[in-house]
Structures are given as structure tokens and as C-alpha cells.
Amino acid sequence: MREVKHFIAGQATRGAATRDGDIYNPSTGQIQATVCLGGATDMQAAVDAAKKVQPEWAATNPQRRARVMFAFKQLLEDNMDELAALLSSEHGKVIADSKGDIQRGLEVIEFACGIPHLLKGEYTEGAGPGIDIYATRQPLGIVAGITPFNFPAMIPMWMFGIAIACGNAFILKPSEKDPSLPVRLAELMLEAGAPEGLLNVVHGDKEAVDAVLHHPDIKAVSFVGSSDIAQYVYSTGAANGKRVQAMGGAKNHGIIMPDADMDQVIADFSGAAFGSAGERCMALPVAVPVGKATADEFIGRMQEEMAKLTVGVSSDPDAHYGPVVSAAHRAKVESYIEMGVKEGAELLVDGRGLSLQGNEEGFFIGPSLFDKVTSDMQSYQEEIFGPVLQVVRAENLEEAARLPSEHPYGNGVAIFTRNGLAAREFASKVNVGMVGINVPIPVPVAYHTFGGWKRSAFGDTNQHGPEGIKFYTKVKTVTQRWPSGDVDDQSFIIPTMK
Numbered sequence: 001m002r003e004v005k006h007f008i009a010g011q012a013t014r015g016a017a018t019r020d021g022d023i024y025n026p027s028t029g030q031i032q033a034t035v036c037l038g039g040a041t042d043m044q045a046a047v048d049a050a051k052k053v054q055p056e057w058a059a060t061n062p063q064r065r066a067r068v069m070f071a072f073k074q075l076l077e078d079n080m081d082e083l084a085a086l087l088s089s090e091h092g093k094v095i096a097d098s099k100g101d102i103q104r105g106l107e108v109i110e111f112a113c114g115i116p117h118l119l120k121g122e123y124t125e126g127a128g129p130g131i132d133i134y135a136t137r138q139p140l141g142i143v144a145g146i147t148p149f150n151f152p153a154m155i156p157m158w159m160f161g162i163a164i165a166c167g168n169a170f171i172l173k174p175s176e177k178d179p180s181l182p183v184r185l186a187e188l189m190l191e192a193g194a195p196e197g198l199l200n201v202v203h204g205d206k207e208a209v210d211a212v213l214h215h216p217d218i219k220a221v222s223f224v225g226s227s228d229i230a231q232y233v234y235s236t237g238a239a240n241g242k243r244v245q246a247m248g249g250a251k252n253h254g255i256i257m258p259d260a261d262m263d264q265v266i267a268d269f270s271g272a273a274f275g276s277a278g279e280r281c282m283a284l285p286v287a288v289p290v291g292k293a294t295a296d297e298f299i300g301r302m303q304e305e306m307a308k309l310t311v312g313v314s315s316d317p318d319a320h321y322g323p324v325v326s327a328a329h330r331a332k333v334e335s336y337i338e339m340g341v342k343e344g345a346e347l348l349v350d351g352r353g354l355s356l357q358g359n360e361e362g363f364f365i366g367p368s369l370f371d372k373v374t375s376d377m378q379s380y381q382e383e384i385f386g387p388v389l390q391v392v393r394a395e396n397l398e399e400a401a402r403l404p405s406e407h408p409y410g411n412g413v414a415i416f417t418r419n420g421l422a423a424r425e426f427a428s429k430v431n432v433g434m435v436g437i438n439v440p441i442p443v444p445v446a447y448h449t450f451g452g453w454k455r456s457a458f459g460d461t462n463q464h465g466p467e468g469i470k471f472y473t474k475v476k477t478v479t480q481r482w483p484s485g486d487v488d489d490q491s492f493i494i495p496t497m498k
Contacts, residue, residue, distance in 0.1 A: 002033035004179050006042055006203055007186045009049035010196030016041035021176045021205070026092030026323040027313035029361030033090075035179045038204045043171070043211035047218065049197030050142045050169035057198055058139045058167035062116040069113045069165055071192035076106045083184060087152055088314035090178035092323040092363065093276045095315060098153075105157030107446040108464050112165035118469050119166065131481045137473035139167030140219040140243070144212045146233065147182070148225045149175035149325050150279045150385075156182050158450070159222045160199055162468035164189075171218065172201045173208050177325055213237045220472065222463070223247065224281070226383075227409070227455045234458035245471055246458040247451065249383040250281045250411030253404040254440060255426070256289040256298055257397065257417035264438070265298065265416050269389065270305050270320075272414075272440035274367045277324045278333075278387040281456075282412050282434075282441045285384060286373075287391045288400045295393045299348065299371055302389070306349055306367045313359055323363040324386060330363045333386030337368055340379040340390070346371040351387060375403060383409065397422060405431035411452030414440050433457065 004023065005012040017036035025032045057065070076083070084098040091098070121136040145159035152174060160170040174182035182201055189199045202208055212218055213236045220243040223233040227248030237244035254272070256265055272284035287302075289295035312319025324330050334352050341347050351366030365387055373380050373390040380390060394400035404413040414436035415426050427435045433452035436442030444450055444465065451462030461471040 001031075004033055004035040004183060004203065006036065006038055006046075007183050007201040008042070008046050008197075009052075009200070010190050012183070015045055017203075021203075023090055023177070023179070024326060024363075025089055026325055026363045027315070028359055029327065029363060033180070035176050035203050037176065037208070038202050038211075039207040040211040042202050042204070043208065043215055046171045046200035046202050047142060047215060049200055050171060051217070053195040053197045054139075054141055054167075054169035057164075057169065057195060060167070062119050062165075065165055065167065066113050066115050068189075068193040069109055069115070069161070072189055072194075073106060073109045073113065075188045075192055076102060076109065079188065083153065083181060085315075086184060087178070087181045088322070090180055091149065091152060092314050092325055093279075094312070094319050094322050095317065097276050097321070098314075101151050102153040104443070104446075105151075105154040105161070108158050108468075109161045111446040111464065112161040115165040118466075119473070127479070128481075130483065131479060133477065133479045135475055135477040137166070137469070138476055139473055141168060142171065142218050143168045143220040143472060144171040144173065144218050144222070146173045146209055146212060146221065146223045146225070147175060149177040150276070150281070151224075152178045152181045153185065155224050156185060158464045158468070160189075162464060163472045164194065164198060166469060166472045168472055169197065170199050171212070172199065173204060173212055174201065176203055176205060179203050209233070210236075213242070214240055216240075219243065221246075222471070224463075230458050231455075243461075243471065244459050245461050245463065247281070247463065248456050248458065249385075249409055250283075250452065250456050251286060251381075251383055251407055251409040252282060252284050252412040252414070253286045253288050253407070254284045255394075255397070255400045255404075255413070255415040255417075256287060256294055257415065257419065257422065258291050258294045259418045260294075260416035261418070261438075262297060262301065266301050266305050268416070268440035269302065270309065273389040274306075274309060274387045275321055277321045277365065279324060279385055280441070282443050283385075284414060284440050285389060286380070286403075287389060288394050288403055289391065290394050290397060290400050292393070295391065299369075299391060302369060303348060306369060309367055311354060311364055311366055312356065313362065321387065324365055325363070327363055329386070330365055333365055333384060333388065336379050336382070336384045336386070337388060340370050340373070340377065343377040343379055345373045345377060345379065345390070375406075381408065397426065401426055401430055405429075408455045409452070410454035411456035412436065412442050414438075414442060
């Protein structure tokens with residue numbers, strides 16, 4: 001059986017791993033490979049490898065570092081089909097969705113190709129008599145990323161693309177559910193010209209995570225995953241003196257105003273609520289139609305649209321979405337559907353019990369739709385992370401806007417309307433980090449920045465864009481003077497710019 005190993009110092013290795021995890025094919029439900037699960041000893045090996053190459057890499061001028069990123073970008077494009085197939089085989093998302101996963105990561109690599117410009121510092125000539133001041137950004141050294149199963153290409157590249165371009169060495173701890181694609185990315189980075197040990201991959205579970213959080217030589221940690229673990233990563237990492245950004249869960253709302261283009265709304269919700277089996281932190285699992293007529297029309301048309309959706313194996317080009325990642329996750333999603341029923345929500349479409357002929361053991365869930373969900377229901381308050389759409393009816397925009405603003409999560413929100421003033425007011429006041437106006441999944445482009453509010457994010461720095469440059473560097477400010485004559489005796493006076 002195929003074995004997925006760590007990638008340390010440019011080599012595949014089991015290291016000191018004594019445990020293994022199973023890797024499933026979600027479409028068949030069968031084990032297809034194993035992954036070695038490492039801990040502190042393997043993390044130390046990765047740190048040692050990174051230490052050997054990071055100083056020289058940091059001293060490499062930004063233009064040459066950018067050339068490696070350009071070469072890596074080209075390799076991603078050249079190997080897109082292979083990478084997408086590998087990703088789909090372990091995650092379960094359909095090939096087109098896997099290519100989108102890779103493409104959004106690739107766009108951050110494109111942004112990182114501009115690192116010579118992005119690292120330009122500040123300079124003030126004549127800040128005082130004969131005094132100039134300049135500030136530069138320097139890499140932190142060795143940094144790490146802990147990434148989730150749902151985007152095994154995009155999120156690692158969000159992290160290591162910026163970090164490496166800035167002059168750091170990077171250690172990646174990907175999800176053990178779909179670890180092969182992250183290893184392949186590290187192999188391609190090596191092929192692109194990065195030195196051995198610059199990008200290392202260490203597999204594992206909580207033991208590996210704790211090894212990252214407690215290692216004194218790892219200066220910063222970026223995390224994406226569930227909110228409870230994000231809070232743990234943030235508090236533990238910060239307590240150990242690390243810079244930490246930890247992105248958590250979400251419960252994104254889509255506000256549907258009476259004047260919205262309902263054709264577009266139905267199409268957008270179909271993709272945003274059910275695409276990738278709902279396993280996206282920027283999915284749109286809550287619809288908030290304003291007014292009874294809007295709600296009734298949305299419900300009726302959404303049911304018709306859902307009947308057209310095809311659930312299939314990840315390699316099926318006609319499937320709209322594939323299986324969820326594991327049997328345990330399928331059971332979790334189905335338990336939330338049962339919870340909603342018990343809480344009194346009206347289950348209009350029940351996706352439980354879906355079985356595909358020839359793939360009866362696959363981890364499939366059909367699309368589900370709830371009406372008359374209320375804000376006090378546990379199934380509404382918590383993240384389901386599956387193909388389940390909940391409808392919470394509102395009488396007016398003020399009531400609708402309170403729902404995402406008061407929800408414990410604050411990742412993304414969307415409003416569908418033709419009224420520019422209403423959209424502007426909503427975007428300005430809603431208590432959520434990312435807002436879409438007639439855009440169902442408002443993930444910013446690579447040269448802006450990604451991050452939610454409230455329990456969707458811990459730390460004060462967002463992912464990629466200018467915030468990514470800030471996170472992976474530290475500022476050094478130099479004040480210089482070149483005296484040309486006598487120097488005043490001011491040894492005991494605080495320097496001023498008279």
C-alpha cells in the first residue's frame with residue numbers, strides 16, 4: 001500500500017514516526033494509503049534542516065527569490081491536471097473544484113512574485129540635522145503553518161508562498177486526511193530552485209501540532225481550522241512567544257432583499273451552499289430572505305434547483321459535488337440534520353442516506369434544505385460544514401443584518417440587492433470581516449487580504465496580501481548621522497530632531 005512520508009531536507013522520510021494514519025478515497029470509502037504521524041523528533045529534524053538554509057536564503061536578494069516563485073508558478077500550471085487528480089482522490093471534491101483550489105493558491109504565488117517591490121522599505125531624508133531614517137522588513141527566520149483538509153493546496157500556498165518569498169524557511173503540518181498534495185507542492189518547490197530544507201512537510205496529529213507550538217526556534221505560526229482549535233493554537237503559541245494568526249470556523253449568511261435578481265440568487269446559493277459538499281469556511285449555509293414573498297419564492301425555486309444537482313464520485317465531470325472527506329464527518333453532518341429536525345426546523349429536502357450504485361461505501365450526502373430556522377437553535381449557532389442550507393426568515397433589513405452581526409462567527413456575509421444605498425449601509429455596519437455585495441463567496445483576491453472577525457479569527461493579522469508580508473517579517477528602523485564637523489555634547493540628553 002502507498003505510504004505518504006514526511007518531506008524533510010528535500011527527502012521523503014519516515015523519520016522517527018511509530019504511528020500511521022489511514023488515507024481514504026472518499027468516493028469509494030476504501031483505504032488507499034497510509035501516512036506516517038510524526039512528533040517532536042521529526043519536527044526537530046525539520047527545524048534543523050531549515051536552520052541550515054534559511055540564513056543564506058534570507059541573504060539572497062529578493063529578485064532571485066522571486067525567480068524561484070516564478071518557476072514554481074510555472075510548475076503548478078504545467079502539472080495542474082496531475083495535482084487536481086491527486087487532490088480529488090483524497091479530499092473527494094470534484095476535479096473542477098480541485099483546480100479552483102490550486103488556482104487560488106497559485107494566485108498568491110503570483111502575488112509573491114512581486115516580492116522585490118513588496119519588501120521595499122521607508123526612507124526619510126533630513127529627519128533632523130544631518131540625520132536620515134530608514135526602515136526595512138526582515139524575515140523572522142523559521143515559521144510554520146498548520147492547515148486543514150478542505151483546501152490542501154490553496155491554504156498551504158497562502159502561507160508558505162508569502163513566507164518563503166520574504167526570506168523565511170517554512171515547516172508545513174498539513175491535514176493527515178489528505179496529505180499527498182502538500183508533499184507534492186514541496187517537491188515542486190524544490191524543482192523550482194528552492195534549496196533543500198527551505199520547505200519541509202511534517203505529518204501528524206495533535207502531537208505534531210504541539211511540537212510546532214512549543215518549539216523555541218519556530219518564530220511564527222499560521223493556522224486554519226475549527227475555532228476551538230484555533231483558539232488553542234493562538235493561546236498556546238502566544239504563550240510560547242510566537243507570532244500567531246489562527247483562522248477558525250464560520251457561519252456565513254446571505255441576505256436576500258425583495259429587489260434581488262432571484263435568478264442570480266438561486267444560481268449563487270446553489271454553488272455557494274452545496275459546492276465542495278459545503279466543506280468551505282466561506283460557504284453560504286444560511287439564507288436570510290427579507291419578507292414573506294421573498295422567502296416563499298426563494299424556498300420554492302431553491303427546491304427545484306436542488307432537484308437538478310448531481311452528486312457523484314470526484315472524477316465524474318458531470319457531478320456538481322462529490323463526497324465529504326470521511327465517514328466520521330458524514331455522521332457529524334447527518335447528526336446536525338437530525339438536530340435541526342428535533343429543534344423544530346422544517347426539513348424540506350433531506351440528503352441523508354444517499355448511496356451511489358457501485359460506490360455504496362462512499363461518504364456521500366445529498367443536499368439538504370431547512371426552512372423556519374431560528375437564531376436560538378444550536379444547529380444554527382454551530383458550523384455544520386456540509387451540504388446543508390438553513391433558511392432564517394426576516395421581516396426587514398435591520399432584522400436580517402442583526403443575524404450575522406450577533407452570530408458568534410464573523411467570517412463572511414453577502415447581501416443580494418439592486419439598491420446601492422442599502423448595500424453600502426449594510427457593508428459599512430455589519431459586524432463581519434468580509435462582505436460580498438451580489439457576490440456569494442467574498443474571498444478577496446490574492447493582493448488583498450483574507451480574515452474574519454469574532455470567533456472566526458484569533459490574532460490581529462490576516463492571511464496573504466499586504467497583511468501576509470507584515471506577518472512574516474519584522475521591521476528594523478535605522479537612524480543614521482554622518483557628522484561633518486564638531487559634535488555637540490548631548491550624551492545625557494534624549495535625542496530630538498531640533
